[in-house]
Amino acid sequence: MNDLVTSSTTADRRLLRAYRRLLRAYPPGPRRDELLDTLVECAPPGRRRPTLREVVNLIRHGSRARLGRPKSRGIVVLTLFVALAGGCLGAGAANWLGWHAVEPLPTGAEAAGISATVFPGLQVWGGGEAPGVVSQSDGEGIEYGYAVSWVKHTAATRDVAAYTAGVRARLEAAGWTVTGVDPALDETDVVGANAADRVESFTATRGALGIRFNDYYWAGRPAYDGDGNATYFLWQEPPSWLKTVTWLGFPPGAFLAWLLTGWASRRLEPNPGMSAPAAIGAILAVLCVVPATLLTLVSDGRADETAGPTWQGLGFALWTPAVLFGVLAALLLFIAAVQRPPRRLPQWRRQAAQVLDVMRRRPRAAVALVTVASLVTGLGLYALVIEQLRPGSCTPTVPAGIVDPPSARTSDQARVFIDRQATEDQRNLAQAAIWRGLGGSPSFAGDPRAPGFLSPYCARGRVDSAVAEKLPSHWSVELASPGLFAGLAAEMMAMPGVVAVQHVPD
Structure with missing residues (x-):
């Protein structure tokens, strides 16, 4: 043993450090020291680093030893x-x-410049930020998070072919490269197709940015349904x-x-x-x-x-x-x-035994402790009943106008509230306006007794049934991109009976 110790102390320090690093492949324990002594003893004089064979063997056997089942x-x-x-x-x-x-999607002057190139002189809704990647709606894959911008139809945008050609020319002049043009709309076998319908679409790139332009014109649609719109999608491709x-x-x-x-x-x-x-x-x-x-x-x-x-x-x-x-x-x-068992389990047992012994020797203290615990528990149960379970424990807050808090900046969820006295025609017109504002998959909640109806009004507690009957009905709306909220709000607040449009934080 003295020879081994002497060998370890006289060996090259670089060799010792290298062996110690390699021996970390083994689980902690005395085995590391035993192997270190053996390796140093077997090393020829003057060796400064382990051989490749030693490195491979130590890592292989050390990794195997960490599994703890040699057989x-x-x-x-x-x-x-x-x-x-x-x-x-x-x-x-x-x-x-x-x-x-x-890098995030363009904002500010850069985003405004793109919109001005695509839609010069028009009121553009949408844009804003978007996550880098989102799941596709069918759950089959992923897609780049995109921001949607759109305009209502004008006489110019209804001339689909001419307007789309102008957009392509302006983008190419601004440094974009057109990478794909969709074929012309073919509704030959579509029952009830309108020969006057027009669709033009193309894709372009500039650097890491991708853009897709679409111009839809559905001729003969009633005004409340809308006759289409012109849009562009903007996304950031991965580096x-x-x-x-x-x-x-x-x-x-x-x-x-x-x-x-x-x-x-x-x-x-x-x-x-x-x-x-x-x-x-x-x-x-x-x-x-x-x-x-x-x-x-x-x-x-x-x-x-x-x-x-x-x-x-x-x-x-x-x-x-x-x-x-x-x-x-x-x-x-x-x-x-x-x-x-944890190392401190015996200590915890002794401490618990000491507490019980003190309580046996001092019954008044034990009674006082139980009384305090019962009082605290009772107060907690009372607060639970009063604040959570009792009807009327929540006073609902009804939003008004456009509600767009900063915390909802990147959210694609919105709600549209309509007065309970609104007629069926007003509700139908409002729902049509949701679609026009690019609000997809709206689900309507009109029954105060239905699950989820009260969630916009009270996070905790219960609403009195008489109060709930007077609360506005509401739609839950999924936006194609977060920046579409402003356009949805502008479209909805012009509808009769709508009392509020709320951007819901994630």
Whole structure:
């Protein structure tokens, strides 16, 4: 032993530091010191760094030792798959963070300049900000977050072919490159088609920006339905570095998953009855992530110009699988953590015994403590009944006019409130105006007893039934992009019976 100590103290310090770093592959414990002494003793005089063979062997056997089951090969295979799932989640997290570093859509003078190029001299609604990536409405892929801008039809925009040609010419003069022109509208086999209907669309790019222009004219429509509009979609395409950043997240995710799986395996090894359920849970966790990742990578996800290859939104495509994986992983880690009692459990038991002993020796103090606890509990229950459960515990607040708080700046949710005394014709006209203002999928809430009717008025508590009967009915509206709220509000506040239009924060 003295020779070993002497060898360790006389060895080259660089060699010692290198061995100590490599031995971190092994789980903490006396095994590290034993291996260090052996390695130093076997090293020839003058060696300054480990050999490649030593590096490979120490990492391989150290990683294997962290799994804590020397007789099992299945644990190695399972851990490799868990590490693969962890790496996929790490890549997804890096992708999500990378998208948050992408430049936002143009605002201010730059955005106004684009609108002036597309729609010179017209009142333009929409624009604003948008998230980098959003899920497609059918849930089949992802698309770049876009801002929609639109104008009501004028005599000029109703001449669809001429106006679209003018927009293309102005954009090309401003440095945009037209990348695609849609074919002419063909309604040959459409029953009831109107030969006067016209649609023109094209796509253009400038730098990292993409734009899609559409001009729809539906001839013969009644005024309340509208005869179409002219719009453009603006989005930011991903930068060239996003793919690299995405896959840089794979190694740390895989390494962390490997370490946690090894820790759980060592903790569960003394309890064979828990090993099989834990393995099944780990397999289910892997199945939550790996197939979804493979499907994301092999599919380009393109459906139209605003859609992007699915891997470019890996962090968004893996959101639901990541939640399921996290729930299963947290459960397994919790089971592993409670296999052994906490180190302080005996101390907590002694402290609890001391408290009980004091209460037995001082009954008055015990009675006082129970009385105080009962009083606090009673007051809590009373407050719950008064503030939450009693009818009339909430006084509803009815919005008025246009309500657009700063917290709703990037929200695509809105509500339109209409007086309960409004006629059926007024409600129909208001709903038609929602569609004209590019508010999609409006759902109407008119029954005060229906679930969700009171949510815009009271976050907590209950509304008296007589009061609820007088509250305005409302539509929940999903906007194609957050900046469309101003146009929706302008369209709706001109309708009879509408009392408020509210931009709802996320």
